[in-house]
Amino acid sequence: MLGKGDHHQPQEEEEDTGGVVKLISAEGFEFVIDKKAAMVSNTLRNMLTSPGGFSETRQGEVRFPEIPTHILEKICQYFYWSLHYSSGKETAEFPIEPEITLELMMAANYLDT
Amino acid sequence: MNNQKKRASARIEPFRHRVETDPKFFDKSWRKLHDAIREIYKQNASGLSFEELYRTAYNMVLHKFGSKLYEKLTENLKEHLEEMRASVEAAQGGLFLEELQRKWDDHNKALSMIRDILMYMDRTYIPTNHKTAVFDLGLELWRDTIVRFPMIQGRLLDTLLELIHRERTGEVINRCLMRSSTKMLMDLGSSVYQDDFERPFLEVSASFYSGESQQFIECCACGEYLKQAERRLSEESERVSQYMDVKTNEKITAVVVKEMLANHMQRLILMENSGLVNMLVEDKYEDLSRMYTLFNHVPDGLTTIRNVMMSHIKDTGKSLVTDPERLRDPVDFVQRLLNEKDKYDNIINVSFNNDKSFLNALNSSFEHFINLNTRSPEFISLFVDDKLRKGVKEANEDDLETVLDKVMMLFRYLQEKDLFEKYYKQHLAKRLLSGKAASDDSERSMLVKLKTECGYQFTSKLEGMFTDLKTSEDTTQGFYASATSLDLVDAPTISVQILTTGSWPTQPCNTCNLPPEIIAVSEKFRAYYLGTHNGRRLTWQTNMGHADIKATFGNGSKHELNVSTYQMCVLMLFNSSDALTYREIEQSTAIPAADLKRCLQSLALVKGKQVLRKEPMSRDIADDDSFCVNDKFTSKLFKVKIGTVVAQKETDPEKLETRQRVEEDRKPQIEAAIVRIMKSRRVLDHNSIMTEVTKQLQPRFLPNPVVIKKRIESLIEREFLERDKTDRKMYRYLA
Numbered sequence: 001m002l003g004k005g006d007h008h009q010p011q012e013e014e015e016d017t018g019g020v021v022k023l024i025s026a027e028g029f030e031f032v033i034d035k036k037a038a039m040v041s042n043t044l045r046n047m048l049t050s051p052g053g054f055s056e057t058r059q060g061e062v063r064f065p066e067i068p069t070h071i072l073e074k075i076c077q078y079f080y081w082s083l084h085y086s087s088g089k090e091t092a093e094f095p096i097e098p099e100i101t102l103e104l105m106m107a108a109n110y111l112d113t
Numbered sequence: 114m115n116n117q118k119k120r121a122s123a124r125i126e127p128f129r130h131r132v133e134t135d136p137k138f139f140d141k142s143w144r145k146l147h148d149a150i151r152e153i154y155k156q157n158a159s160g161l162s163f164e165e166l167y168r169t170a171y172n173m174v175l176h177k178f179g180s181k182l183y184e185k186l187t188e189n190l191k192e193h194l195e196e197m198r199a200s201v202e203a204a205q206g207g208l209f210l211e212e213l214q215r216k217w218d219d220h221n222k223a224l225s226m227i228r229d230i231l232m233y234m235d236r237t238y239i240p241t242n243h244k245t246a247v248f249d250l251g252l253e254l255w256r257d258t259i260v261r262f263p264m265i266q267g268r269l270l271d272t273l274l275e276l277i278h279r280e281r282t283g284e285v286i287n288r289c290l291m292r293s294s295t296k297m298l299m300d301l302g303s304s305v306y307q308d309d310f311e312r313p314f315l316e317v318s319a320s321f322y323s324g325e326s327q328q329f330i331e332c333c334a335c336g337e338y339l340k341q342a343e344r345r346l347s348e349e350s351e352r353v354s355q356y357m358d359v360k361t362n363e364k365i366t367a368v369v370v371k372e373m374l375a376n377h378m379q380r381l382i383l384m385e386n387s388g389l390v391n392m393l394v395e396d397k398y399e400d401l402s403r404m405y406t407l408f409n410h411v412p413d414g415l416t417t418i419r420n421v422m423m424s425h426i427k428d429t430g431k432s433l434v435t436d437p438e439r440l441r442d443p444v445d446f447v448q449r450l451l452n453e454k455d456k457y458d459n460i461i462n463v464s465f466n467n468d469k470s471f472l473n474a475l476n477s478s479f480e481h482f483i484n485l486n487t488r489s490p491e492f493i494s495l496f497v498d499d500k501l502r503k504g505v506k507e508a509n510e511d512d513l514e515t516v517l518d519k520v521m522m523l524f525r526y527l528q529e530k531d532l533f534e535k536y537y538k539q540h541l542a543k544r545l546l547s548g549k550a551a552s553d554d555s556e557r558s559m560l561v562k563l564k565t566e567c568g569y570q571f572t573s574k575l576e577g578m579f580t581d582l583k584t585s586e587d588t589t590q591g592f593y594a595s596a597t598s599l600d601l602v603d604a605p606t607i608s609v610q611i612l613t614t615g616s617w618p619t620q621p622c623n624t625c626n627l628p629p630e631i632i633a634v635s636e637k638f639r640a641y642y643l644g645t646h647n648g649r650r651l652t653w654q655t656n657m658g659h660a661d662i663k664a665t666f667g668n669g670s671k672h673e674l675n676v677s678t679y680q681m682c683v684l685m686l687f688n689s690s691d692a693l694t695y696r697e698i699e700q701s702t703a704i705p706a707a708d709l710k711r712c713l714q715s716l717a718l719v720k721g722k723q724v725l726r727k728e729p730m731s732r733d734i735a736d737d738d739s740f741c742v743n744d745k746f747t748s749k750l751f752k753v754k755i756g757t758v759v760a761q762k763e764t765d766p767e768k769l770e771t772r773q774r775v776e777e778d779r780k781p782q783i784e785a786a787i788v789r790i791m792k793s794r795r796v797l798d799h800n801s802i803m804t805e806v807t808k809q810l811q812p813r814f815l816p817n818p819v820v821i822k823k824r825i826e827s828l829i830e831r832e833f834l835e836r837d838k839t840d841r842k843m844y845r846y847l848a
Contacts, residue, residue, distance in 0.1 A: 042232070043167060043232065043233075046163075046229040046232055047163040047164065047167070047229070050163060050225070050226055050229040054158055054159070054161050054162065054163040054226075055159060055160065055161060055162050055163070056162065056163045056164060057163070058159060062163075062164050063162070063164055064164065065168075066168065110168075110171060110233075112232070112233075112236060
């Protein structure tokens with residue numbers, strides 16, 4: 001799964017199983033990631049677990065009209081990185097290019113990550 | 114909203130400028146949320162995009178519209194709740210709770226969705242501005258708009274209390290609904306639960322149980338009533354566990370206990386014919402244990418029970434020990450005491466959880482009433498005497514041990530332990546000398562018990578008695594071993610018990626004239642004994658011995674008679690003469706009159722054992738009565754035991770004498786105690802001496818203050834002590 005988020009892959013196969021969720025960027029790129037990874041974001045967690053039956057929960061896809069593709073990609077990378085290293089047993093640098101820092105931080109604030 | 118365009122224009126702050134410039138931004142955004150919230154309340158959220166709503170709220174907060182959004186939200190929620198309230202109010206009768214519940218569920222569900230959408234506000238705006246979080250805001254609004262709305266508040270409470278009342282009177286109610294209703298109140302905060310439900314609930318319960326208990330107590334017996342109370346208590350507990358907050362349990366229990374038990378405690382416990390006393394008398398273990406557990410909840414409850422029990426034991430005990438009927442049979446007397454003790458031990462064990470304080474109360478009650486009768490020490494000793502005499506005949510040694518252990522318990526209650534010692538010594542002496550001690554082991558185990566209880570001093574003389582017997586046996590054997598050369602073949606066999614003076618109870622030495630055959634052999638023994646032990650004196654205690662004699666009667670029947678020494682002396686006289694008058698017998702034997710009369714009575718007047726015939730056949734013995742051998746004597750047995758003088762309770766003058774002797778013995782003990790105390794303290798005031806002496810002597814007896822005072826005076830006279838010259842209350846130790 002990690003590999004899928006690594007590259008720009010416009011169309012991933014649509015799987016609506018409980019295990020994955022589709023994140024769609026402002027430009028329409030779709031990232032299919034594990035729900036588990038998406039849950040790193042509190043916003044996404046709420047979105048996916050909210051009891052009301054919002055459209056996101058039913059369809060298993062979330063559109064982010066304000067997040068450009070390259071940021072969303074970075075975010076997905078971060079989800080997996082966090083999932084893997086947040087336990088603190090092993091550490092590794094999470095590389096962030098300086099030019100996207102601001103946008104990334106705004107997105108992080110938005111996603112409560 | 115308008116993201117794509119601005120992303121192209123400004124990379125760094127993409128949408129902020131654009132939005133801020135739009136004056137209708139807030140209104141537009143709010144409309145979106147407003148509509149969404151309506152959909153949510155309609156439970157029609159499937160068409161909504163979480164992300165969109167979240168983003169809208171996010172942007173509003175980001176652009177400093179947080180407080181406005183919060184206000185609008187509050188307003189909006191209130192509107193929704195008022196709508197709900199209308200429908201709840203409209204619900205009829207029993208549907209009211211259900212409708213309220215349904216709306217509450219809806220509201221809860223909606224609220225959690227709204228909270229999720231507005232999460233960004235919850236996270237940033239609310240903490241910095243110290244507002245109530247969205248979800249809690251929703252609960253507060255629900256509380257104020259619905260639960261505390263006057264029309265609903267009263268109705269809700271009344272409905273709940275009404276349902277509980279119906280359940281108490283035996284109806285079945287919808288417990289689920291009750292549970293969710295109280296749960297709702299708890300969710301709104303513990304203060305809501307307490308103020309809006311718990312407090313009135315407790316008040317109503319109090320009045321309910323006060324009424325019910327009033328009604329029960331008029332018509333129920335104590336046991337019945339307590340059963341009822343127990344049932345009610347468990348019902349309430351069960352009710353709380355079913356649909357109330359756990360913390361209410363304690364409170365409602367307190368209410369029931371107060372109304373049903375505490376308020377009627379005295380009346381219940383003292384209830385005639387069914388109260389505590391009745392339960393005790395009839396050994397109603399179940400009722401008693403119920404009473405114990407129930408009144409355990411009541412402050413002072415157990416104390417009251419304990420006091421009533423104590424006074425009951427004291428009363429019955431007092432009537433037992435002072436009843437003149439009972440005094441006739443000491444063994445029965447003590448047996449009754451033991452039974453009483455067993456009974457209460459059982460009750461405390463079974464019903465009162467073996468409560469230490471109850472055991473103490475029992476002990477102090479027994480101590481109190483046993484000492485009411487000054488003859489208790491004597492009777493207890495007699496009881497032991499009886500048991501040790503019969504011992505193995507009746508029961509095996511283990512049973513005997515348990516009986517002795519129980520007796521030791523009674524012994525512990527005695528204040529005049531020295532008096533007991535005196536009697537025990539007498540009785541033991543009789544047992545040992547007449548060979549009636551059934552089991553040496555039991556005797557010794559009793560001694561060990563006394564020793565562990567009272568120390569070496571108490572039993573040293575008693576042990577001396579056993580040692581004497583052992584050495585006597587050896588001496589007698591030694592006598593016969595050395596006497597083979599002497600002419601003892603035809604003489605009667607004697608067995609001598611040499612008693613150390615002092616170890617044995619002193620008896621007035623009434624020597625009598627022994628038959629010549631006996632005198633001969635006893636003189637030989639005296640010579641032997643004094644020959645081996647220099648400088649000793651030997652006196653014959655003829656009043657304590659016994660003898661086996663062979664008798665051939667006129668009708669030819671032969672018997673072996675087991676008699677006392679005195680009886681032997683009398684019978685031997687008839688070897689030389691056929692008939693003798695009382696006066697003749699008295700002269701030739703020199704037996705003291707009282708003893709002689711008793712001994713003649715047992716020889717001539719006891720049915721089936723009339724070895725002698727008396728003329729005239731009257732009960733009393735006069736000086737001129739004449740006696741002759743009963744030639745027609747028959748008995749099924751070869752060995753005939755002639756009534757020996759069994760240890761009996763003392764006659765009044767004897768009692769007085771023993772008492773005096775005991776008092777006399779106490780004097781040196783008191784003096785010794787005073788001297789011991791003064792030696793270590795040097796100077797002490799009068800009152801302290803009194804308490805110290807009493808404390809020191811407590812294990813043996815309770816000294817009389819007047820006697821102590823006399824002893825002090827005597828010690829001053831003998832210059833052991835002196836009074837302080839300035840303070841007359843102080844004493845000084847001299848020497």
